[in-house]
Amino acid sequence: MKAWKLKEKWSTKAKSYDDLLILSLLGALCGLLSGLVMVLFYAVIYLPTRYFLGADFDAFESLPMVWRVGLVIASCVVLAGILTLLPNRFHKVGVPYVIERLNYHGGNLPIMNGVVQFFSAVIALIGGLSIGKEGPAVHLGATLGGFLAEKAKLPQYGVETLLACGVAGAISAIFQTPLAGVLFAFEVIFLEYRQRYVLPVLLSSVVAALISHYVIGPLDLFSIGDISSVVFSSDLFVTCFVLVIFIVLLSALFLHAQKVLWHLSGLSVWWRFLLVAAASSLAAMYLPEALGSGYRALSQLLSGDLLVYSLLLLIVVKTLLTALTIGLGIPGGMIGPTFIIGGLAGVQAAFIFNHGEADIALFALLGMAAMMAACFQAPLTALVAIIEMTHSSEAIVPALFVIVLACLLMRVFFHQESVFAERLSYMGMSSNISPFQRYLRHHTVKPVAEAVLLLPASVPLEQVKDLASNVIDYVIFESDGRWQFVRRVALLDALQTLDVGPQSWLSIADDEVTMNLSLALESTAIPLIDEPSSLEAMLSWFQKTGLPEVLVSLSGSSFGLVSRHRLDQFLLKSE
Structure with a gap:
């Protein structure tokens, strides 16, 4: 054993x-x-x-x-x-x-x-x-x-x-x-x-x-260039703190503007998209750098080109225009634009504190990481993304500082989750599933499926006698187009009735004595279903049908008997 x-x-x-x-x-x-x-x-x-x-x-x-x-x-x-x-x-x-x-x-x-x-x-x-x-x-x-x-x-x-x-x-x-x-x-x-x-x-x-x-x-x-060795000074962390406040305010503006616009989702798609067209046309006339994803403007700043207008104006317009475009239902993404908004904010912070040209790229990266982390609550993704994009680990410490602080402030003061989670919450849905659902989804039905022995409706007596040495508890057979199941022990008990004389379920075909299973004993009809994708789907089936057991067609042309009682026992044992 x-x-x-x-x-x-x-x-x-x-x-x-x-x-x-x-x-x-x-x-x-x-x-x-x-x-x-x-x-x-x-x-x-x-x-x-x-x-x-x-x-x-x-x-x-x-x-x-x-x-x-x-x-x-x-x-x-x-x-x-x-x-x-x-x-x-x-x-x-x-x-x-x-x-x-x-x-x-x-x-x-x-x-x-x-x-x-x-x-x-x-x-x-x-x-x-x-x-x-x-x-x-x-x-x-x-x-x-x-x-x-x-x-x-x-x-x-x-x-x-x-x-x-x-x-x-x-x-x-x-x-x-x-x-x-x-x-x-x-x-x-x-x-x-x-x-x-x-x-x-x-x-x-x-x-x-x-x-x-x-x-x-x-x-x-965009061309980042080599990040010089970061000198941990009070000026660096003061600038980082101000940058975080700026990023958090931009993130809150970006999210709350979308929340307001979600209420307009009942409008016709023509009205909503014409509003986007009007706002984007104004930007196209007076601030074309706000169009598209925004990579061009950040690339110009990092290469040393000066903008002929206020950088702060571009940041605010880009934030509101992206929120308007996405919030009114244009089928696009917001990851790239928010990444760039953060980069522009980082450059603005560097300008405010008169940091040298060598530090502009650093603060652009910090702003990108902080904005992505704050909007999507993805701190490690933001950190690793800037490391992989720059092939440098010099900015890890200040990046961790701005990422963690930005995420904390968004959660503590604005009570905001990821923008995607907020969108689902507005639609009345959860962005996550319960631990119990997750556990059910991660298991197939095989741990709760009992092995069954498939027999023909008329089975030779010698084969029935061999069941005495079998360890499988259940036997299934097909009768009149329906699947039936019986316990192996009941089948052996029916065989013992031959000791008192011939039985009605006996038949002879081709010089072979067989047992008609449908006549030999009372069997229970059972439905046959394909193997569910998970225990969650199996539990849902039991809840919908109210049946106590079901025959499941498993991979490899085999069958398994799944009962609600055995499923409950498995879940209780797991708990």
């Missing part, structure tokens, strides 16, 4: 390692596909802008005013027309939608929503609207991960793993920051660190980064 338990324990461990290998291979494939889709996304956006603008990123100020205004209005009109023609269920896109589908729909992301996200984000970005491409990238990566999980028929924990792989791969390919992509998936999408997912997600992120680097080349969104 002890040898049997050791063998069973070894088989269970071997199976878990097989699952890890399968998930890792699928994660690598997900990273490959995410990298290729992000390359396509990048090319579709920036090949046209390179042709018209002569630059890769956001050089809308180089266009004549008529062109700038025309592009803004045209993109809003085209988007409004497309969304008017599409059913409302296809309007849901972006990071909040990914979290919603993960928490409430088992991670099932419809392909059509991903297609809408791809083309709508391309139209908005080419038109110069103040959005980012990182949010749409997350949706596309998660859709790829969910699609692969569905095709591979993975259980729920496998679906969540591949969703994390897709998100990490997308962020990694867009920024070429593989570790930040992994942390973003855990901190922003799952709101927790999950060690069980780490290896496949890391593999996906690395593969996606390699694909992006190989096809696109190194992404220099």
Whole structure:
């Protein structure tokens, strides 16, 4: 008996390692596909802008005013027309939608929503609207991960793993920051660190980064240059403290402006998008640097070019314009613009305290990290992102100072969670699931499924006698198109009735004596279902049907008997 338990324990461990290998291979494939889709996304956006603008990123100020205004209005009109023609269920896109589908729909992301996200984000970005491409990238990566999980028929924990792989791969390919992509998936999408997912997600992120680097080349969104050794002085930390206050105020403005605009979601898409077109047209006429993601303005500042207007004005306008564009439903992302707003705020803080040119890049990085951490409550993602983008660890200590302080102030004084969590809360949904739900989702039905022996409706007597040495408790057979189950002991008891004489259930076919199981004993009809994705789905089935047991078709053409009593025992034991 002890040898049997050791063998069973070894088989269970071997199976878990097989699952890890399968998930890792699928994660690598997900990273490959995410990298290729992000390359396509990048090319579709920036090949046209390179042709018209002569630059890769956001050089809308180089266009004549008529062109700038025309592009803004045209993109809003085209988007409004497309969304008017599409059913409302296809309007849901972006990071909040990914979290919603993960928490409430088992991670099932419809392909059509991903297609809408791809083309709508391309139209908005080419038109110069103040959005980012990182949010749409997350949706596309998660859709790829969910699609692969569905095709591979993975259980729920496998679906969540591949969703994390897709998100990490997308962020990694867009920024070429593989570790930040992994942390973003855990901190922003799952709101927790999950060690069980780490290896496949890391593999996906690395593969996606390699694909992006190989096809696109190194992404220099802005020239940071070498960060000189940081001197820890009182001037440095005073500037950092002022920068944090500035960042927190900008984050609060960004979030509260969106909250006000969410109340206008009942308006027609035409009215909302025309409001975006009007505001963006004003920016196109008087402050074109606020259009697009904003990389161009920050790059100019870091390269030493002076702006001919107030930097503070650009920061406030960029914050409000992005909040207006996203808040009124333009299907784009907000990660990139907030990143740049923080960078501009860092440059402004450096100017206020008359820091030298060598420190401007440092404070730009600190502002980027603080703004990202404050808006999305993702401190480690923000820290690692700036380290990977600059290939330098010089700024770690001041970066930790501004990140932690910004996150604390947002939570303590403004009581704000991540902007995505706030959006879901406004919609009446939670951004996270309970520990009990998480536990159920991370387990398949196999731990609570009892083995059953499949027999024909008419079984040879010799085979029935052999059941005496069998350890399986239940026997199933099909009769009149319905599945029946009986206890093995009851079958053996029925066999003993032959001692008192011939029985009605005896029959002879081809010189073989058989037992008709449906006549030999009373059996219980039982429904047959496909294997649920998790214990959560199994518990939901019991709650909906009210039945005490069910026959589950497991992988490998086998069956298992799952009872509500055994499921409850398993959960109580786990508690």
